[in-house]
Amino acid sequence: MTGVALVCASHSPLMEFTEPAAGQREAVEAAFAGARAFIAGFDPELVVLFGPDHYNGFFYDMMPSFCVGMAATSIGDYNSSAGELSVDREAAGRLLQIVLDADVDIAMSEQMYVDHGFAQPLDLLFGGLGRVPVVPVFINGLAEPLGHVRRVRRLGEAIGRAALSLDRRVLFLGSGGLSHDPPAPRLETAPPEVKARIISEGRRLTPAQRAEREMRAIQAGRDLAAGTATIQPLNPAWDKLVLETLAAGDFDTIDSWRTEWFVAEAGHSSHEVRTWIAAYAALAAAGPYEVTSSFYAPIPEWIAGFAVTQARPSGSADRGRPTC
Ligand SMILES: O=C(O)/C=C/c1cccc(O)c1O
Numbered sequence: 001m002t003g004v005a006l007v008c009a010s011h012s013p014l015m016e017f018t019e020p021a022a023g024q025r026e027a028v029e030a031a032f033a034g035a036r037a038f039i040a041g042f043d044p045e046l047v048v049l050f051g052p053d054h055y056n057g058f059f060y061d062m063m064p065s066f067c068v069g070m071a072a073t074s075i076g077d078y079n080s081s082a083g084e085l086s087v088d089r090e091a092a093g094r095l096l097q098i099v100l101d102a103d104v105d106i107a108m109s110e111q112m113y114v115d116h117g118f119a120q121p122l123d124l125l126f127g128g129l130g131r132v133p134v135v136p137v138f139i140n141g142l143a144e145p146l147g148h149v150r151r152v153r154r155l156g157e158a159i160g161r162a163a164l165s166l167d168r169r170v171l172f173l174g175s176g177g178l179s180h181d182p183p184a185p186r187l188e189t190a191p192p193e194v195k196a197r198i199i200s201e202g203r204r205l206t207p208a209q210r211a212e213r214e215m216r217a218i219q220a221g222r223d224l225a226a227g228t229a230t231i232q233p234l235n236p237a238w239d240k241l242v243l244e245t246l247a248a249g250d251f252d253t254i255d256s257w258r259t260e261w262f263v264a265e266a267g268h269s270s271h272e273v274r275t276w277i278a279a280y281a282a283l284a285a286a287g288p289y290e291v292t293s294s295f296y297a298p299i300p301e302w303i304a305g306f307a308v309t310q311a312r313p314s315g316s317a318d319r320g321r322p323t324c
């Protein structure tokens with residue numbers, strides 16, 4: 001029986017390294033427990049995972065807007081799981097062809113490398129990388145310049161239509177956001193040695209370089225919580241607007257969002273919300289939908305306007321397992 005459903009969740013590699021305000025960790029864990037129960041009730045046969053990268057799998061020597069992994073390996077940064085994802089190659093190939101036939105340019109990789117942006121949701125929602133058949137879809141949410149966000153909505157729509165043709169229960173999973181500005185280098189301002197890393201040399205960080213990079217992000221989280229950080233603050237009002245617009249299925253408004261607006265309002269990594277936009281646009285391909293659960297908390301220690309949402313086609317909630 002076919003069916004579609006959605007979970008979108010922020011990620012933060014700092015979850016294991018910094019302690020949020022009292023009660024927040026428990027609230028986030030409860031939100032993920034609710035998402036796991038939602039997923040168990042839906043019992044997906046395939047997960048289309050929309051995720052960003054943080055100069056661990058994709059670099060400026062070849063930076064696509066979108067890429068589907070026919071095979072994918074997690075590098076295991078910040079103690080996230082390392083190893084092979086259980087990519088459903090046949091489904092990945094079918095989605096790829098249908099998306100290309102829909103005139104949406106998407107790259108493909110026979111050896112895609114991913115980081116915590118993909119591994120953390122698989123760890124937290126499924127207990128590991130290999131527990132569920134997955135089609136990993138990279139969406140560039142960091143390395144400027146970025147295309148207009150309407151291209152992301154079109155990618156999601158095309159993948160949603162393609163998923164409906166699979167005659168399977170497909171979960172769309174978006175990873176990242178919301179407002180946040182972790183200390184990620186930028187091509188235009190990075191010093192030469194850092195510029196070399198984000199162009200290609202970041203594929204071969206030494207353990208010491210990797211530890212230094214992770215420590216810098218962890219310290220930035222501590223500083224943000226202490227009010228001494230130099231990165232942009234979280235923006236709960238912007239996060240609320242994004243969550244409400246997605247819940248309303250208002251894709252005309254989403255298409256009006258300018259790339260510069262994301263950074264000005266919500267930090268350089270707020271572009272990770274593109275994974276949410278793609279996931280919701282994919283769900284919308286099956287018709288109107290409803291958000292059945294929505295959690296949000298600004299967590300500066302994790303450098304994340306942190307949200308977890310669940311959604312399914314309207315009216316399917318009272319029919320048990322969703323159908324499209
Ligand atoms: O790229 C890094 O090393 C850090 C990434 C990070 C930090 C905080 C919140 C996030 O969503 C991140 O991806």
Ligand SMILES: [Fe+2]
Binds near residue numbers: 011054176177
């Ligand atoms: Fe991220």
